[in-house]
Amino acid sequence: MNQSPFRVFVILFVAIAGILLAAPNFLPESARQALPGWLPQPGLVLGLDLQGGSHLLLEVDRAGIVEQRLSDVRREARNVLANQNGIGNIITTDAAANAIYIELTDPTQRELAVTAINSIQNTLSNSLFSAGGGVNELAFGETADGKLSITLTPEGITQRMSSLVAQSIEVIRSRIDELGTTEPTIQRQGDTRVLVQVPGFGDSTRLKNIISQTARLTFHMVYPGMTPEQAEAQGLPAGTMILNSQDGSRELLYEDVALGGESLIDAQPAYDQQRGIPVVSFKFDTRGAVTFAEITARNVGQRFAIVLDDTVITAPVIQQPITGGSGQISGSFTTASANDLAVLLRAGALPASLNVIEERTVDASLGADSIQAGLTAGVVAAVLVVAFMVVAYGLWGVFANVSLILNIILIFAALSTLGATLTLPGIAGIVLTIGMAVDANVLIYERMREEQRAGRTPLQAINAGFERAWGTIVDSHLTQLVAAVVLYFMGSGPVQGFAVTLGLGILTSLFTSYTVTNYQVHLWYKRVRPKVLKIQHFRFIPDGTKIPFMKISRYVIALSIIMSVVSIGAAYFKGFNLGIDFVGGTAIEVQHQGSPADVGQVRELLSGLDLGEIQVQGFGTPEDVLVRVQAQEGGQSADQVAVQQVTDTLASENYEVRRVEAVSGTVSGELAWTGTIAVIIALACILIYIWFRFEWQFALAAVTTTSHDIIMTIGLFSITGLEFNLSSIAAVLTLVGLSLNETVVVSDRIRENLQKYRKMPLPELIDLSINQTIVRTSLTQFTVLLALVPLVLFGGEALRSFTIAMTFGSLVGMYSSVIVNGPILINFGLKQKSEEEVAAVEQKKVKANDGASV
Numbered sequence: 001m002n003q004s005p006f007r008v009f010v011i012l013f014v015a016i017a018g019i020l021l022a023a024p025n026f027l028p029e030s031a032r033q034a035l036p037g038w039l040p041q042p043g044l045v046l047g048l049d050l051q052g053g054s055h056l057l058l059e060v061d062r063a064g065i066v067e068q069r070l071s072d073v074r075r076e077a078r079n080v081l082a083n084q085n086g087i088g089n090i091i092t093t094d095a096a097a098n099a100i101y102i103e104l105t106d107p108t109q110r111e112l113a114v115t116a117i118n119s120i121q122n123t124l125s126n127s128l129f130s131a132g133g134g135v136n137e138l139a140f141g142e143t144a145d146g147k148l149s150i151t152l153t154p155e156g157i158t159q160r161m162s163s164l165v166a167q168s169i170e171v172i173r174s175r176i177d178e179l180g181t182t183e184p185t186i187q188r189q190g191d192t193r194v195l196v197q198v199p200g201f202g203d204s205t206r207l208k209n210i211i212s213q214t215a216r217l218t219f220h221m222v223y224p225g226m227t228p229e230q231a232e233a234q235g236l237p238a239g240t241m242i243l244n245s246q247d248g249s250r251e252l253l254y255e256d257v258a259l260g261g262e263s264l265i266d267a268q269p270a271y272d273q274q275r276g277i278p279v280v281s282f283k284f285d286t287r288g289a290v291t292f293a294e295i296t297a298r299n300v301g302q303r304f305a306i307v308l309d310d311t312v313i314t315a316p317v318i319q320q321p322i323t324g325g326s327g328q329i330s331g332s333f334t335t336a337s338a339n340d341l342a343v344l345l346r347a348g349a350l351p352a353s354l355n356v357i358e359e360r361t362v363d364a365s366l367g368a369d370s371i372q373a374g375l376t377a378g379v380v381a382a383v384l385v386v387a388f389m390v391v392a393y394g395l396w397g398v399f400a401n402v403s404l405i406l407n408i409i410l411i412f413a414a415l416s417t418l419g420a421t422l423t424l425p426g427i428a429g430i431v432l433t434i435g436m437a438v439d440a441n442v443l444i445y446e447r448m449r450e451e452q453r454a455g456r457t458p459l460q461a462i463n464a465g466f467e468r469a470w471g472t473i474v475d476s477h478l479t480q481l482v483a484a485v486v487l488y489f490m491g492s493g494p495v496q497g498f499a500v501t502l503g504l505g506i507l508t509s510l511f512t513s514y515t516v517t518n519y520q521v522h523l524w525y526k527r528v529r530p531k532v533l534k535i536q537h538f539r540f541i542p543d544g545t546k547i548p549f550m551k552i553s554r555y556v557i558a559l560s561i562i563m564s565v566v567s568i569g570a571a572y573f574k575g576f577n578l579g580i581d582f583v584g585g586t587a588i589e590v591q592h593q594g595s596p597a598d599v600g601q602v603r604e605l606l607s608g609l610d611l612g613e614i615q616v617q618g619f620g621t622p623e624d625v626l627v628r629v630q631a632q633e634g635g636q637s638a639d640q641v642a643v644q645q646v647t648d649t650l651a652s653e654n655y656e657v658r659r660v661e662a663v664s665g666t667v668s669g670e671l672a673w674t675g676t677i678a679v680i681i682a683l684a685c686i687l688i689y690i691w692f693r694f695e696w697q698f699a700l701a702a703v704t705t706t707s708h709d710i711i712m713t714i715g716l717f718s719i720t721g722l723e724f725n726l727s728s729i730a731a732v733l734t735l736v737g738l739s740l741n742e743t744v745v746v747s748d749r750i751r752e753n754l755q756k757y758r759k760m761p762l763p764e765l766i767d768l769s770i771n772q773t774i775v776r777t778s779l780t781q782f783t784v785l786l787a788l789v790p791l792v793l794f795g796g797e798a799l800r801s802f803t804i805a806m807t808f809g810s811l812v813g814m815y816s817s818v819i820v821n822g823p824i825l826i827n828f829g830l831k832q833k834s835e836e837e838v839a840a841v842e843q844k845k846v847k848a849n850d851g852a853s854v
Helices: 005-026 062-083 107-118 154-179 204-212 228-234 286-298 335-347 364-393 395-418 424-453 458-490 494-528 553-574 599-607 636-651 665-693 696-720 726-756 762-794 797-827 835-853
Strands: 053-060 089-094 099-104 138-142 148-152 185-189 193-199 217-221 240-245 250-254 264-272 277-284 304-308 311-314 326-330 354-362 585-592 614-619 621-629 655-663
Touching (some): 005 494, 053 154, 053 204, 062 154, 107 148, 154 185, 154 204, 204 354, 264 326, 277 286, 277 335, 364 395, 364 424, 424 726, 424 762, 458 494, 458 665, 458 726, 585 636, 599 614, 599 621, 599 636, 762 797
Antiparallel strands (some): 053 193, 053 354, 089 099, 099 148, 217 304, 240 250, 304 311, 585 621, 585 655
């Protein structure tokens, strides 16, 4: 009855700290500013799906880097050979082999040529190498027909791409800062990718253009006296190239860059008063101004081309030397495009081209709807669970509810302190945590009731209830934690948000459901000192049931085998309604303004766009429509054009775009693979944990039972046509945890009874164990459903397939844990230990303890 002062201090400290850290999230912005600086600011960060914004995953264009580098190497080789008394040569490029070949017109100069081209070797730094070391970017050799070869090494290409990603991040950050957005997330992913998330920025097209455009500005002299057509007919003069112009024509230019955009120090949108058009004015640094003046002085009367990303913007004639170090770029600009170009030039050029391989954009109004849906589902779930606990357990339910409320507060406090992002699936994770936290209290209370029925005093029953339920609570929570950890490291975006809240909820639940509830119960007992514990007021199943589960097990196993075969057959022959996460393409959610949407009209409007397969379906409210467009053959640029065509076509009929998700085939394949690996890793980790905690029969039975539940849930997706997307993997992994939660509880009781009733036949012992836990299982399952059903009904269409799968999986998990797990244990050869074996095990434990004490 006497609580440790240290335990009381810890409970009070954690509760007060949790309330203080979580409080800013529930205060208005004006009140937050008056809070002390040590509190987390700005509080909880909302994900893009809750506040709107854009998510882009960019990948460095490897082919573009190789092509550009080969062009640079070719130019460098030609220059160094020209400097060696003009060694004659013919240089050809083999992009497939990442090489250039040099054919000397005078073979006697081979040795001199080899020495010259070896001088262009470039060593790239690599942190994996020792100080002063690095990676050679070029490899030199000779072909069978006597040509000299210069090849880009694979290590050099990889290292250059890695360094270019680091440079690109800084350029992207500068560009986004120029837009005035707040709290963007810019992260490196691997060696070749950059993740960009910009909350509150709904114009994804503009964001993509600003981020992914290379904006490499160069100045070239126009080759005089020859048109591009003549050059193609007669052969390109050495050191020249043909580029397209913005107006649709072409220009023949010198390859050498007369002046680069890196010399710019400022660029601003302006307006040409004489011609009445938007322009971009620019200013060079001192060195650039001197170079610009020299070029214009030497080439009066010649044309000077301004090139942006290999497109000639303008090529005016130099009328007189320009010595002021400034000028202007004119072209077919609008006011907005001139402003964006100025932003790009001020931020600097990207060192490499970036392709958009994944795009997710949410309109702010849809984000507001998601917040409302999530809050509604969470509040309804919380009210239902809290009310049920009071109805079922009375005052003991109040103790559980106090722990539950503190649990939720601690989750928000932890999210705020860690700077984590709350997403809509994250809200689902919190709601699921509500059900799991109640489950721990149900375990404790039901154990107390058993101990009291066994003849223990109220205080003995209370202590035994907490002590004996603790091991089961830890086992059931840790199996869920394994699924959460795998989800976090294998998932991305919203799935990680779900994993974070679920993982934090599991940890806080372990603290509140045991320590906090324990403190409340003992404080109450010390004051009241009841002679009998009146814990439960309501139950679904009466105490002392003797249901013969093992006698009907053969029929149950047969039914499970049939359902599993049907599920596998449906998956094989019918397949799945795969979302764009796994097949690639674009999903566009639109909303008709003022009246219900006409799906048939939308389908007819889009049928003439020649974009391949287009699926149109109702989505959520009667005003909402979901359009899916297959991945286009032209890659990400073609996908963007397709999205623009769809949005322009539907805009004419008063449809407003609320969400865009575009995933390339590369990313979709990776997501499918990582999702499969995530399930396998989760099962393997859980197998190892249960094997360690129980025996190998329990571990294999648990994994077999869980695999049965996964097959059944996958069959649900196939048979019903629910969309199978990235969130579905989260649902499958969560039901793995839910199923194991039930299985571990039953297995723990079987293990306990194996030691208590050594002569009881195993089928009878398993029946006894299941009947002893069936009351707890039914109550827990009901509270989990009370948490999940509001998500299905009020969580919004974006979570529909996710929550339906979790609800179905939780029911199947209860069925398999109660009825299927026992027969599997028997078939795997679980046996009761003899008196001698038990004595030997106990003797080993005693010796181990004696050795440890010594």
